[in-house]
Amino acid sequence: MVNLIKRALELFSKNTPFIIATIVKKEGSSPREEGASMLVTKDGLDFGTIGGGAEEYNAIEYAKELIKKEKSENKKFILTNNQAESIGMVCGGVNVVHFEYVSPEDNLAEKYFNKIIDNYSTVELELVYSLSEDIGFSILVDGELQSFTRGEPKLKIELFKLKIVNELxxxxxxxxxxxxxxxxxxxxxxxxxxxxxxxxxxxxxxxxxxxxxxxxxxxxxxxxxxxxxxxxxxxxxxxxxxxxxxxxxxxxxxxxxxxxxxxxxxxxxxxxxxxxxxxxxxxxxxxxxxxxxxxxxxxxxxxxxxxxxxxxxxxxxx
The missing domain is CATH 3.40.50.720 (NAD(P)-binding Rossmann-like Domain)
Structure with a gap:
């Protein structure tokens, strides 16, 4: 995840909008775990993977459409038995993927990414997404929630937290x-x-x-x-x-x-x-x-x- 965020900062420097696509819920079989993430630009997959195969291809195409709309969203992807067999798995499953749109003009998002890179080895950091409102993301620094990038949530909402761990x-x-x-x-x-x-x-x-x-x-x-x-x-x-x-x-x-x-x-x-x-x-x-x-x-x-x-x-x- 740290390398993904480093790549995100490079995209900021190139004034390139992108999507962070993250598996936030997993049911049944799928090749990657909850928290697996990838970066997508208008040109397609840029960095990372959520498992490859048909599911990833469909997620990339969906992310490219969301970049055009400048929008974040959650979407459920069903991995059929035939698709699962094609990548060496016994049976299919369901993944919910969160697509977080990040604009190169989002100064607060860039600030968060820089804070993660500067501090991930010294404090406990988590990237936090809302799963019900398009309000951007926040970070938890040693358990303290920093503001969301596009305003505060209006209601009590379901959050997905992705821990940023030290490089092994x-x-x-x-x-x-x-x-x-x-x-x-x-x-x-x-x-x-x-x-x-x-x-x-x-x-x-x-x-x-x-x-x-x-x-x-x-x-x-x-x-x-x-x-x-x-x-x-x-x-x-x-x-x-x-x-x-x-x-x-x-x-x-x-x-x-x-x-x-x-x-x-x-x-x-x-x-x-x-x-x-x-x-x-x-x-x-x-x-x-x-x-x-x-x-x-x-x-x-x-x-x-x-x-x-x-x-x-x-x-x-x-």
């Missing part, structure tokens, strides 16, 4: 073969990657062009800004350095810690932490051997299994 960050310790294969996949998934190595020659720009790179001594990592909502992959050059990094990372209690290694080495490492202050931090947080069990052997296959496990984890957290 993944810290990757080690710059070897698996990291080189993993990082591009995580970047493709729009996850922010930070590669940490204790050897400068393994932090080359050409290997990790879209990542932040940190040169650090593995024995002194406490200054790294790893937060509770962050994800960590420990892929260093050896079992000893993996264990050294793991102990320090656990003190920061990130959501997910994946550690590479054979099943035997993983068990030895986990056993070494039993009876210590780290034991309670292992449950539900440390995954070793890292990655889903898909029979992966090559660095590329292992990286796919790790990325899949990270997706499984963060989708399960919502």
């Amino acid at each position: 960050r993944v810290f990757i310790f080690g710059g070897g073969h698996v990291s080189k294969a993993l990082v591009p996949i995580l970047n493709y998934l729009n996850l922010k990657t930070i590669v940490v190595e204790d050897r400068a020659e393994f932090l080359r720009e050409e290997d990790f062009p879209n990542s932040k790179k940190v040169l650090a001594d593995y024995s002194n990592l406490m200054n790294l800004n790893i937060e509770r909502e962050d994800y960590v992959c420990i892929l260093t050059r050896g079992h000893k350095s993996d264990g050294l990094v793991l102990r320090q990372v656990l003190e920061k209690s990130p959501t997910y810690v994946g550690v590479i290694g054979s099943r035997k080495k993983a068990q030895l490492m986990l056993d070494s932490l039993k009876g210590t202050e780290y034991e309670d931090l292992l449950e539900g947080r440390v995954y070793s051997p890292v990655g889903l069990e898909i029979g992966a052997q090559t660095p590329e296959e292992i990286s796919i299994s790790i990325a899949a496990q990270i997706v499984e984890k963060y989708r399960g957290e919502k």
Whole structure:
């Protein structure tokens, strides 16, 4: 959602009107969740997706008509069984999509978007739509409602709230073969990657062009800004350095810690932490051997299994 809002600000700078289309209600099967959003201009889909297929196509065409009318609206879309089968789903469902028209002349809307970009990492922010009146949108800042863009609601109305969450960050310790294969996949998934190595020659720009790179001594990592909502992959050059990094990372209690290694080495490492202050931090947080069990052997296959496990984890957290 943060990247969508950044793109919305670019459209403001180009004086381009657009629609934010958001799934606000979901019944039955559909490929995307409530809150999934896309931007549409008069030329069609500009950014994001609400699931693809016939439903998205129809929603894009509907949004283009609303841009001509300069109007916001809710519309129900029915995904038939045949349409569901065409995108690999068993049965159809119903989505209600909210279409929010945003004019490039709407200074208050632009102000809200800038406020979200400037503050999403430090305060709790939610984008708020009215589902019954065409009054624009508002934002909740730490639970406090900011004014709607086109006046206050006249009646008690149903609101849809969309939480603006921090960009998911993944810290990757080690710059070897698996990291080189993993990082591009995580970047493709729009996850922010930070590669940490204790050897400068393994932090080359050409290997990790879209990542932040940190040169650090593995024995002194406490200054790294790893937060509770962050994800960590420990892929260093050896079992000893993996264990050294793991102990320090656990003190920061990130959501997910994946550690590479054979099943035997993983068990030895986990056993070494039993009876210590780290034991309670292992449950539900440390995954070793890292990655889903898909029979992966090559660095590329292992990286796919790790990325899949990270997706499984963060989708399960919502």
